[in-house]
Amino acid sequence: MLIHIRRYLKVALVATLLVSNPLWAQHNDSPGPHGEVVDEIEQSGHEDTTSQEGHEEEEFNIGEMIMHHIADSHEWEYAHGLVIPLPVILYSQDRGVEAFMSSKFHNPQHEYNGYLLTHDDKEVIVPVDESRTVYDFSITKNVASMLLSAIILILIFGTVAGAYKSRPGKAPRGFQSAMEIIILFIRDEVVKPNIGPTYEKYLPYMLTLFFFILINNLLGLLPGAANLTGNIAITLTLAVLTFVIVHINANKHYYMHLFKPTGVPVALLPVMVPVEIVGVFMKPFSLMVRLFANITAGHIILLSLFGLIFIFKSIYLAPVVSLFALFMNFIEIMVAFIQAFIFTLLSCMYIGSAIEDNHEADHGIGH
Amino acid sequence: MSLLTPAIGLLFWMLVVFLLLVVVLRAYAWKPIIAGLKDREHEIQSALDLAQQTKAEMVKLQADNAKQLAEANAARDRIIREAKDAADHMIAEAREKATVEGQKVLESARETIRNEQQAAISQMKKEVATLSLQIAEQVLRRELSDKASQEKLVAELASNARMN
Numbered sequence: 001m002l003i004h005i006r007r008y009l010k011v012a013l014v015a016t017l018l019v020s021n022p023l024w025a026q027h028n029d030s031p032g033p034h035g036e037v038v039d040e041i042e043q044s045g046h047e048d049t050t051s052q053e054g055h056e057e058e059e060f061n062i063g064e065m066i067m068h069h070i071a072d073s074h075e076w077e078y079a080h081g082l083v084i085p086l087p088v089i090l091y092s093q094d095r096g097v098e099a100f101m102s103s104k105f106h107n108p109q110h111e112y113n114g115y116l117l118t119h120d121d122k123e124v125i126v127p128v129d130e131s132r133t134v135y136d137f138s139i140t141k142n143v144a145s146m147l148l149s150a151i152i153l154i155l156i157f158g159t160v161a162g163a164y165k166s167r168p169g170k171a172p173r174g175f176q177s178a179m180e181i182i183i184l185f186i187r188d189e190v191v192k193p194n195i196g197p198t199y200e201k202y203l204p205y206m207l208t209l210f211f212f213i214l215i216n217n218l219l220g221l222l223p224g225a226a227n228l229t230g231n232i233a234i235t236l237t238l239a240v241l242t243f244v245i246v247h248i249n250a251n252k253h254y255y256m257h258l259f260k261p262t263g264v265p266v267a268l269l270p271v272m273v274p275v276e277i278v279g280v281f282m283k284p285f286s287l288m289v290r291l292f293a294n295i296t297a298g299h300i301i302l303l304s305l306f307g308l309i310f311i312f313k314s315i316y317l318a319p320v321v322s323l324f325a326l327f328m329n330f331i332e333i334m335v336a337f338i339q340a341f342i343f344t345l346l347s348c349m350y351i352g353s354a355i356e357d358n359h360e361a362d363h364g365i366g367h
Numbered sequence: 368m369s370l371l372t373p374a375i376g377l378l379f380w381m382l383v384v385f386l387l388l389v390v391v392l393r394a395y396a397w398k399p400i401i402a403g404l405k406d407r408e409h410e411i412q413s414a415l416d417l418a419q420q421t422k423a424e425m426v427k428l429q430a431d432n433a434k435q436l437a438e439a440n441a442a443r444d445r446i447i448r449e450a451k452d453a454a455d456h457m458i459a460e461a462r463e464k465a466t467v468e469g470q471k472v473l474e475s476a477r478e479t480i481r482n483e484q485q486a487a488i489s490q491m492k493k494e495v496a497t498l499s500l501q502i503a504e505q506v507l508r509r510e511l512s513d514k515a516s517q518e519k520l521v522a523e524l525a526s527n528a529r530m531n
Binding site for chain 2: 067070071072089122135136137138139140142143146147150153154157158160161164165168169180183184187200203204205207208212231232233234236237238241296
């Protein structure tokens with residue numbers, strides 16, 4: 001099983017290297033074709049024309065290029081011309097659930113079945129009839145990437161768990177020991193000291209959280225991959241989950257402290273209570289923004305570096321930019337680990353501070 | 368800005384997929400892994416404890432051994448000393464007894480000798496008296512005229528008596 005995983009990872013690595021070549025080729029191409037697509041999208045977005053206009057040399061818009069790469073999409077454009085269509089799932093009150101492939105939008109109007117795929121600020125599906133409201137539950141590029149990461153995580157840790165089951169009481173071996181180091185680090189350095197004696201209840205969630213963020217951070221660095229952890233919806237969900245866990249498990253001291261902070265004069269309570277309540281929401285908010293901003297910023301820096309080549313339209317800039325990009329990639333790998341670690345660490349600290357029982361000591365000082 | 372507005376579809380899928388992932392990984396991965404780690408830690412700890420305990424027992428055993436050895440040495444010394452004392456005692460006693468016996472034997476021998484001596488002396492006295500009487504009888508019987516033959520006879524008798 002272990003050998004299978006290893007072989008699988010090797011094949012995946014080689015495949016990534018092979019397929020990533022067209023991407024670099026695309027970057028070395030003139031921005032013409034790309035600009036054309038953007039041009040096309042612009043036109044359809046404004047709905048003012050149905051015929052294609054002449055091939056004029058479009059000015060390279062780096063902002064648009066970066067946003068296009070960072071944002072979610074209804075199809076997985078791995079490289080230019082290599083596009084994987086993804087299922088679109090829509091829900092509206094009048095029509096119920098509708099599902100079709102995103103390749104159906106591949107027509108000059110980007111229109112199918114009464115829906116338009118717009119690309120103004122963000123790729124959105126809107127109904128042609130503007131009085132209707134439609135909810136988009138499509139398997140977008142981010143959702144597909146998330147499912148992929150979930151499968152990878154289950155494969156990896158299913159294998160590792162199998163190794164523990166098949167060789168109980170033996171020393172870890174190979175891939176198992178590599179994962180064990182990280183699992184032990186999370187358990188002994190992050191979860192146990194911050195949550196306290198009841199840490200085991202939260203350990204599965206924290207391990208899943210850490211490895212989910214880590215693997216998606218790393219997957220996001222691969223060429224053509226989705227920017228999942230740099231998407232606010234993902235970090236929002238994770239932060240809300242932490243928030244919910246904290247407030248389900250918080251003890252009465254935590255809530256008491258919220259509405260009646262100890263050692264605060266009564267006159268100050270009208271100020272302090274709102275501050276405390278804002279603090280409660282600031283914690284998950286900071287979790288959400290930190291991960292989102294760090295990962296998105298990394299992607300923006302990398303894309304900006306590559307964008308320089310097209311702005312200056314010089315092939316001689318490419319090696320320099322590539323060196324910078326290589327350096328940035330190393331930093332991003334580090335950031336991938338650090339951000340996963342920080343998110344987990346802070347989640348543990350929030351839980352730990354809500355369930356700890358040492359508020360009694362504060363009472364003692366207050367009296 | 369579009370980057371900061373979460374899409375409802377992504378929120379939905381993220382919630383579903385992540386919660387499922389937590390449930391699946393918790394049941395099929397984290398539980399056996401954490402249990403395996405805990406078991407191994409427990410095993411290592413108990414092995415260490417056992418080693419510690421064995422070490423303490425060894426120390427105790429060694430102390431016991433030393434104590435027993437000292438006791439055995441003491442017992443041996445005591446036994447040897449007692450045996451020596453007994454032997455000395457026996458030798459002294461035997462010697463004393465022997466001396467006493469010897470003394471007794473000597474005493475009785477001396478007694479016997481004295482008795483014999485007495486007997487011999489009295490015998491000799493008797494013999495001498497008898498002899499003297501016989502000599503006197505002879506001398507008287509012969510009525511010797513000359514002095515010379517008398518003296519010759521006396522000398523002859525004396526030498527005969529000495530011959531006895």
